[in-house]
Amino acid sequence: MTDGLTIAEASQRLGMTSHTLRYYERAGLLPPIPRTEGGLRRYRPEDVDFLRFLAKLRLMGMPIRQVRQYCELFRQGDETMGERRMLLEQHRAEVIQQIQGLQQNLEILNLKIELYEQGWKHGTSLSNDCSEKLRNLLEGKI
Amino acid sequence: MTDGLTIAEASQRLGMTSHTLRYYERAGLLPPIPRTEGGLRRYRPEDVDFLRFLAKLRLMGMPIRQVRQYCELFRQGDETMGERRMLLEQHRAEVIQQIQGLQQNLEILNLKIELYEQGWKHGTSLSNDCSEKLRNLLEGKI
């Protein structure tokens, strides 16, 4: 049978366990995967494509329930393309925010490390340039 | 008693619940917070500073167990400054990687959204510029 990959082959290509592949299907994150007469899954190229994109969504922090929503829209056909686009645009905005947050906090981490490089101690050389910047950033919000 | 903030005041300033503040202390993410005679926590400015930095570490995805390790080193005094610095540098490298990963996946998301804007359907216009780029990126790794 050359009409698709076994679950073991697919999981290897995708870098997930077969446990996870079954879990995703059961949880509705995938369209149902076709089976052999014996009931074994056979992953077609388009299933693998879908899973590859799904994996990226997960890596970008999209929660399972939103991936499921995306999959349900996908299965409803072409009329839902606008909705799917909106869902992705919304998530894109979140990813951009996440990156910005990380970059701001990275700046704080850089300053803290610089202070450690200067052999700085809490309460010492209060008028230090770094420690003042750090204090301002930390007090900035939350 | 003006020698520190109550847990309610501290939690408000820090944007965490008092449940979380107690949990962090119990889990060893904080040096022990001084108490009144009656046993109530009073957060000093340096405790709040520590918590502010801790919050940033958490936002940067540092797991609880590493924050605990940082806190333990902090409590051991100045001889551990080198180790603390190493711990932070290690985490900085992870954050930089995380940002890079997000930026790469964001590129994929951008292409996918662009395809939706073009009213693209799976299997249509295969020689489309975007869909080819997307395919290459998705097949790139994992």
Place this chain on the structure above:
DNA sequence: GGTTGACTTAGAGCGCACTCTAAGGGCGTA
């Protein structure tokens, strides 16, 4: 002194995303 409300503790519960187990089926090779 009584009431109110915030505080204390230990420990249970929750949501997420897997991850694994148990029990059984099917198939290919010796």
Place this chain on the structure above:
DNA sequence: TACGCCCTTAGAGTGCGCTCTAAGTCAACC
């Protein structure tokens, strides 16, 4: 035919990081 391996399912278990509950204490105001 027997062995071994990969597959199937439902469902239990895990690890993380909170989040909440129960039962009781403390402090301030009326």
